[in-house]
Amino acid sequence: MKTDVFASRHIGITEEDFDHMLKTVSVDSLDQLIHETIPDDIKLKKVLDLDAPMSEHKFLAHLETLSKKNKVFRSYIGLGYHESLTPSVIKRNILENPGWYTAYTPYQAEIAQGRLEALLNFQTVVSDLTGMELANASLLDESTAAAEAMTMLFDVRSREQKKNGITKFFVSEEVLPQTLALLETRANPLGIELVLGKHDDFDFADGFYGALLQYPGKYGQVFDYRSFVEKAKEKDIKVAVATDILSLVLLTPPGEIGVDVVVGTTQRFGIPLGYGGPHAAFFATKEEYKRNIPGRIIGVTKDRDDKPALRMALQTREQHIKRDKATSNICTAQVLLAVMAGMYAVYHGPKGLGYIANKVHSTATTLADAIEKLGYYQTNSAFFDTILVKANPEVIRPIAESEEVNFLYPESDSVVISVNEATSIKDLNQIINIFAKAKEKEEVEVQKLISTSSIPRELQRTTKFLENKVFNSYHSETGLMRYIKKLERKDLSLNHSMISLGSCTMKLNAASEMLPLSSASWSNIHPFVPIEQAEGYQIMLKELAKDLTTITGFADTSLQPNSGAQGEYAGLMVIRAYHESNGEGHRNICLIPASAHGTNPASAVMAGMKVVVTKTDEKGNIDVEDLEEKVKAHAENLAALMVTYPSTHGVFESSIRQITKLIHDHGGQVYMDGANMNAQVGLTNPATIGADVCHLNLHKTFAIPHGGGGPGVGPICVAPQLVPFLPSNPVIKTGGKEAISAISAAPWGSSLVCLISYGYIKMLGLEGLANSTKIAILNANYIKHRLSGKYDVLYTGEKGRAAHEMIIDCRSFKQRGIEVTDIAKRLMDYGFHAPTVSFPVAGTLMIEPTESENLAELDRFCDAMISIREEIDKAEPDEPNNVLKNAPHTLEMVTSDIWDFSYSRQQAAFPLPYVSENKFWPSVRRVDDAYGDRNLICTCAPIEAYAEA
Template sequence: MKESPFHKRHIGPNKKEIDKMLSTLELNSINELIDQTLPEAIRLENKLEIDEGISENDFLNEMLKHADNNKCFETYIGQGYHPTITPAVIKRNILENPGWYTSYTPYQAEIAQGRLEALFNFQSVVSDLTGMEIANASLLDESSAAAEAMSMLFYLRDSAQKKNNSTKFFVSDQVLPQTISVLKTRANPLGIELIIDSIDNVNLSDNFFGILIQYPGKYGEIIDIKTVIKNAKKENLKVIVAADLLSLTLLEAPGNYNADVIVGTTQRFGIPLGYGGPHAAYFATKNDYKRNIPGRIIGQTKDIDDNPALRMALQTREQHIKRDRATSNICTAQVLLAVMAGMYAVYHGPKGLKKIAKKIHFKTIKLENILKNYGFTQENKYYFDTLKIKANSEEIMKIAEKEKVNFFYVDQNTVSIALNETVTDKNIEKIASIFKKALKSSFKPKKVENLQSRLPNNQLRKTNYLNHKIFSSYHSESAITRYIKSLEKKDLSLNHSMIPLGSCTMKLNAAAELLPISWSKWNNIHPFVPLNQAKGYQKVIGLLEKSLSEITGFKATSLQPNSGAQGEFAGLMVIRAFNKYRGEDHRDICLIPSSAHGTNPASAVMAGYKVIVVKTDKHGNINFDDLSQKVKENKNRIAALMITYPSTHGVFEPNIIEVTNLIHDFGGQVYMDGANMNAQVGLTSPSKIGADVCHLNLHKTFAIPHGGGGPGVGPICVAEHLEPFLPGNPFIKTGGEKSIDAISSAPWGSALASLISYGYIKLLGEKGLRKCSEVAILNSNYIKKRLEGAYEILYSGIKGKVAHEFIIDCRPFKKNGIEVVDIAKRLMDYGFHAPTVSFPVPGTMMIEPTESESIEEIDKFCEAMISIRMEIDSDNPSDFAMLKNAPHTEKMITSDKWEFPYTRQKAAFPLEFVRENKFWPTVRRIDEAFGDRNLICSCTSIDSFVKS
C-alpha cells in the first residue's frame, strides 16, 4: 500500500532525518526500534483495514460532495440551538487563525496572556449578563453545565439536608429535553432523585435540595422566576437557572433575583450550529461557591514587578489536584469558542447586543400578529423569541418541508417557532405563507396589530451591563482586528515553536483538515433536523466511527462525548449499565493506578464507584502483586480497572495482557484511557491489550486543535458486549438498543469538530497512520538519547526505550536551589513552552514531541534543555539568579536600568537560534498566591486592583 502525499506534509522528519535519528540510536530501521519498544505479544498481526491516504485536494473535493448531501433549510427549531451570524472578522482572525487554535491550556501564564485576557472578557460578559459574582472560562455544553451545577449543589447541601437525606432535585418540565436526559445520567450514580414536573404541581418542602428552571422555557414561555426563586428560598433550596444569555440583554438578570447558579450556552454569540457543536457553555455563581466551581477560572494577579497579569485561579479545586475528591472531572472545555463568543460581545458592545435582541423580539411579535390575523392561537403570554402556535403539525410539516423550512413540532396540534438574528422580513413572510397554505379556503382573515413588547414588565432589565471600556472600544473592523492581533502576539502557539507537552500530543493541525468546518453546508445544520437533511454528516460520521472502531479493534463507537473526561464518564456508565443488565450491579469498585490522569478517579467517583488506588513499581509499571492482592480482596466487587497505555510514565508495560486477564478472570471490565493512543495506532490496539472500552482524544491523536483548552472530542469505542449500552439522545435515535441516557446535549456531540479527525484519517491512510505512531516514538527516543547525559530519565522499557513520551527527573536540582518551575520559566527565554510539569511525578517534566516536529526543531529544543542544565550546574551565582528571574520580558531587557548580575544578551538570547525568531513573554514570573488571595474574575480596573 503506497503512502499518501499528505504524510510528507504532516510528518516532520524526512527520510534523511529519520536515518540520522536512527543512527544516533544505533539502530538500522524503525522496525528495529518498534521491536525494542513494543512487547511482541501485543503487536498487530495484520494491517488496519483503512483505505490508503488521498491528497489534500482530493479530500476537499470529497468533503464538498458530502456537504452537498446536507440540506440547509431555514431553521426555527430552537431547543437551545439557533442560527447566528459569525462576524467575518472573528471567523478570519480567530477561528481560522493557527495563532489562536493551536495553543494549549494556559498553564504557563507568562506566555498565554492573550487568551487569558480573551477568556477574562468572556467571564465578564457572563457575570454581567447573569448578574452573578463569578463565572468560569466555559464548560462543554448547556446540558452538562446544568449537570455540573446540580452535582455542585448536591455536595454543598447543609448539615440538616444531609442529615435528612435530602436527595430530591426538582427539574421544571420546561427544561430542554436533552438537559433532562443528561441530568438523569449524572443523577443516578450519585443517588439523586429527579422530580420532573410543572413548577405549579410540586411541593418543594419535601426533601429537596435544589431546583432547575429554564428561562425562557423550552417552547419560549417566560415564567415569573422571581416568585419561583423566592418560594424555593423559603424552603432553603438552592436554585439553578438555565438562561438564554442573549435574552438577558432585555430581561433582568436571574442573579438579581438571588439565583445560586446560572448556566447556559453562548452559541448565540456568533458560534455556528455545527450539527450540535462545539459551543461554549457558561457557568456563573456566587463567590460563596468559588472553591466548588467546575472548570477553569481566569483571575487577576500580578508579576514579580507588580505589573498586572492574568492566570488560572484556584487550581487546587480541579481534578488534576483533587483526583477522587474532585466533584467534577472537567478538563478540556471550549476555550476557542469562548474566545469567539467573548469577542462577539466586545465587537458588538452592550448597545449592539441589545439591538440584536430587540430585532429578534420584534420580528417575533410581527410574526405573531400575522399568524393571529390568520386565526391561529399563540399560547405564550410572555416570550422573547419563540412562539407556540396551535396548528395541525402534520399539515404544517408537509408544507414546510416543501418550502425547505424547519419548525419544532411539539405534538399533533402544536408548532414551536424560534426566531434568531439571521431572520429577515422575507423569512417572516415565508413562515406566514406556510401557515396560510394550511388554512381552509373558507377562512376570513382577522385584523390584529399589537406591536407592544411581549416581555413581562416586572422582569425587564433595569441593571446595566458590559460597562468596562473593553466593550466600547473595538466596534470598527480595524480596531477589533488590531485588538485580536495584540492578544495573539502575547501567546506562544504551534505556529512559533514545538509545544512538547507530555500526555497532550500537540501535533500539526493541518489547514486542509480544518477548511471544511468554515463551510456553511457543514456549520449551518441544526442537531435535531431530520436525518434526511444531514446525509452528508451521517455519511462522514458513519465512516469516522467505522475507522475508529477499526483502529481500536472494537465493535462500535459513539462520538457523543465532547471531551476525554466525558468519554471516561461515558465509558464507565456503559460498564455500569452492562453490570446492571447482567444482575451484577453490586460491582462498585474501580481500580486505578497511582500514575493515572486526574480525570480517571474523578470520573470514577462521578459514575458512582469507589476508587481503590493501585501502586506502581520502580520501573513505572502497575505493581502486579499489589493489583492481585486488591483484586482478590474485592473479587466480587470489581467493576473496572482504568489503565492508560502506554502508561503515563511513558513505557509500554510488558505484562499488560497478564494485567487485563486478571481483571477479566474476576468478572471485571478494563477501561483504557486513550490519552496516549498516538503511540498505538497501527502498531497495537486497546482490544489487543485486553481492554473492553476506551475513549479517544480526537484533539490529541486525531488532530483536532487544542484551541487553548478546547474544543475536544472524546468518543468511546466498545467491545461487542457493551455496544447495546452506548449513549442515546431524546430527539434522534443514537446509541445501542439498551442505551444509557445522554452524555452531551447533541446526538453526536461536537460533530463539526469531528470532521477534522475524519480528514486526518482520510489524508494519511493506513500506512500514514502507522508511520505517525512510529515517528512519534522515534522522535521521543531521539530526544531521550540527546538528553541522557544532562538529565536522569525516570522510566524506560526493558530494552531501554520509551514510548512517544518520557519523563526527566528535575528533583536532584533542588540541592542547587533550582525547582522544576524554574526550568519551565527559563525555557520561555529560549522560545519554548515547557513540557508537562510535575505530572505524573512531582518535580519532573514529561516530554512529548509528536511526529510533526522536524529534527531541526527537536535539536533546538534539546540544545535549550542542555544549555539550561549547564546554567543549573554553573558555579557562577549569576546563572542561579538568571534561572530564578526567568522569564525575561522585552520591557525588562530594553529598560535603561539593568541591575542584574548577568548580561541582557545571556538573559534574552542564550543561544544563537533564539535571535532568529525571538518570542517575548509579556509579563515576568506570575505571583500565583496573590491571585488566589485577591480573587477577581471579571473586568474591573486592573491597575486599581493591583494597587489594592
C-alpha cells in the same frame, strides 16, 4: 518527495534525517526501534481495513461532494440551538487562525496573556448578563453545565441536609429534553433523586436540596420565578436556572432574583450550529461557591514587578489534584469558542447586543401578531424569541419542508417557532405564508417589524451591562482586527514553536483538515433536523466511527462524548450498565493505578464507583503483585480497571495482557484511557491488549486542535458485549438497544470538528497512520538520547526505550536551588512552551515531541534544554538572583535603563543564536499565583477603574 502524499506534509522527519536519527538512538532501522519498544505479544497480527490515503486536493473535493448531500434548511427549531452570524473579522482572525486554534491550555500564564484576557472578557460577559458574581471560563454544553450545577449544589448541601439524607432535586417540566436526559445520567450514580414537575405546582416539601428552572421555558414562555425563588430560600432549597444568554439583554437577570447558579450556552454569540457543536457553555454562580465551581476560572493577579497579569485561578480545585475527592471531572473546556463568543460581545458592545436582541424579539412579536391575524392561537403570554402556535403539524410540516423550513413539532396540535439573529423580513414572510397556505389563505406580506414588547414590564431588564472599556472600544473591523492581533502576539502557539507536552500530543492541525469548518454546508445545520437533511454528516460520522472502531479493534463507537473526560465517564457508565444487565449491579470497585490521570478517579466517583488505588513499582509500571492482591480482595464487587497504555510514565508495560486477563478472570471490565493512543495507532490497539472500552482524545491523537483548552472530542469504542449500552439522545435516537441516557446534549456531540479527524484518517491512510506512530516514538527516543548525560529519564521499557513520551527527573536540581518551575519558565526565553510540569511525578517534566516536528526543531529544543542544564550547573544555592529564578525575561525588563543582574541582557533574552531569528517575548514576568488566589478578581475592571487611571 511525493507532493500529493499528505503523510509527507504531516510527518516532520524526512528520509534524509533517518540515518542520523537512527544512529543517534543506536538502531539500524525504524522497525528495530519499534521492536525494542513495543512488546511482541501485543503487536497487530493483521492489517487494518482502512481506505487508501487521499491527497489533500482529493480529500477537499470529496468533502465538497459530501457537503452537498446536506440540506441546509432555515431552522427555527430552538431547544437551545439557534442560527447565529459569525462576524467575518472573528471567523478569519480567530476560528481560521492557527495563532488561536493551536494554543495549549494556559497553564503557563506568562506566554498565554492574550487568551487569558479573551477568557476574562468572556467571564465578564457571562457575569454581567446573568447578574451573578462569578463565572467560569466555559463548559462543554448547556446540558452538561446544568448537570454540573445539580452536582455542585448537591456537594454544597448544608450539614443538616447531608445528615438527614436530603437528595431530591426538582426539575421543571420546562427544562430542555436533552438537559433532562443528561440530568438522569448524572443523578442516578450519585444517589440524587430527580423529581420532574410544574414549578407553579411545587409544594416545597422537605427532602429537596435544589431545583432547576428554564428561563425562558423550552417552548418560549417567559415565567416570573421570583415567588418560586423566595419560597425555595425559606426552605434552604438552592435554585439553578438554565437560560438563553441573548434573552438576558432584555430580561431581568436571574442573579437579580437571588438564584444560586445560572447556566446556558453562548452558541448564539457568533458560534456556528455545526450539527451540535462545539459550543461554549457558561456556568455562573455566587462567590461563596468559588472553590466548588466546576471548570476553570481566569483571575487577575500581578507579576514580579507588581504589574497586572492574568492566570488560571484556584487551580487546587482541579480534578488532577483532588482526584477521587473531585466533584467534577471537567478537563477540556471550550476555550476557542468562548474566545469567539467573548469577541462577539466586544465587537458589538452593549448597544450592538441591544440592537440584535431587540430585532430578534421584534421579529418574534411581529410573527405572533401576523399568525394570530390568520386565525391561529399563539399560547405564549410572554416570550423573547419563541412562539407556540396551536396548529396541526401534519398540515404545517409538509408545506414547511417543501419550502426548506424546519419548525419544532412537540405535540400533535402544536408548532414551535424560534426566530434568530439571521431571520430577515423575507424569512419572516416565508414563515407567515407557510401558515397562510395551511389555511388556504392569500399570501400576507409584512413590511416592517412592530416594536411592541411581549415581555411584561416587571420582567424587563433595567440594569446596565458591559460598561467596561473593552466592550466599548472595538466596534470597527479595523479596531477589532488589531485588538485580536494584539492578544494573539502575547500567546505562544504551535505556529511559533514545538509544544512538547507529554500526554497532550500537540501535533500538526493541518490546514486541509481545518478548511471545511468554514463551509456553511457543514456549519449551519441544527442538531435536531430530520436525519435525512444531514445525509453528508451521517455518512461522515458513520465512516469516522467505523474507522475508529477498526483502529481500536473493537465492535462499535459512540461519537457523543464531547471531551476526553466525558469519554472516560461514558465508558464507565457503559460498564456500569453492562454489570446491571447481568444482575451484578453491586459491582462498584474501580481499580486505578497511582500513575493515572487525575480525571480517572474523578470520573469513577461520578459513575458511582469506589476507587481503590494500586501501586506502581520502582520502574513506573503497575505493581502486578499489588494489583493481584487487590483484585482478589475485591473480586465479588470488582467493576473495572482503568489503565492508560502506554503508561502515563511513557512505557509499554509488557505485563499488560496478564493484567487485563486478571481483571476478566475476576468478573471486571477493562477501561483503557486513550490519552496515549498516539503510540498505538497502526501498531497495536486496545482490543489486542485486552481492554473492553477506551475513549479516544480526538483533540490529541486525531488532530483536532487544542484551541487553548478546547474544543475536545472523546468518543468511546467498545467490545461487543458493551455495544448495546452506547449512549442515546432524547430527541434524535442514537446508541444501542439498551442505551444509557445522554452523555452530551447533541446526538453526535461536537459533530463539526469531527470533520478534522475524518480528514486526518482519510488523508493518512493505514500506512501514514502507522508511520506517524513510529515517528512519534523515534522522535521521543531521539530527544531521550540527545539529553542523555544532562538529564535522567525516570522510566523506560525493558530494553531502555521510551514510548512516544518520557519523563525527565529535575528533582536533584533542588540542591542548587532550582525547581522544575524555574526550568519551565526559562524555556520561554528560548522560545518554547514547557513540557508537562510535575505530572504524573512531582519535580519532573514529561516531554512528547509528536510526529509532526522536524529534526531542526527537535534539535533546537534539545539545545535549549542542554543550555539550561549548563545554567543550572552555574547556579548558586544561596544566590537566587540568577537567570533561571528571574525567568522569563520580558522586553520591558531587558530594555530598561536599570539592569541589576549578574548575567548579561544577551544571556537573558538571546541565550542561543537561533533565538534572535524568531524571538518570542513573554508579555509579563513570572506571575504571583498566591496573590491572585488571595485577591480573587474574575471579571474585567469596571469602567470607573479606567477613568481613575
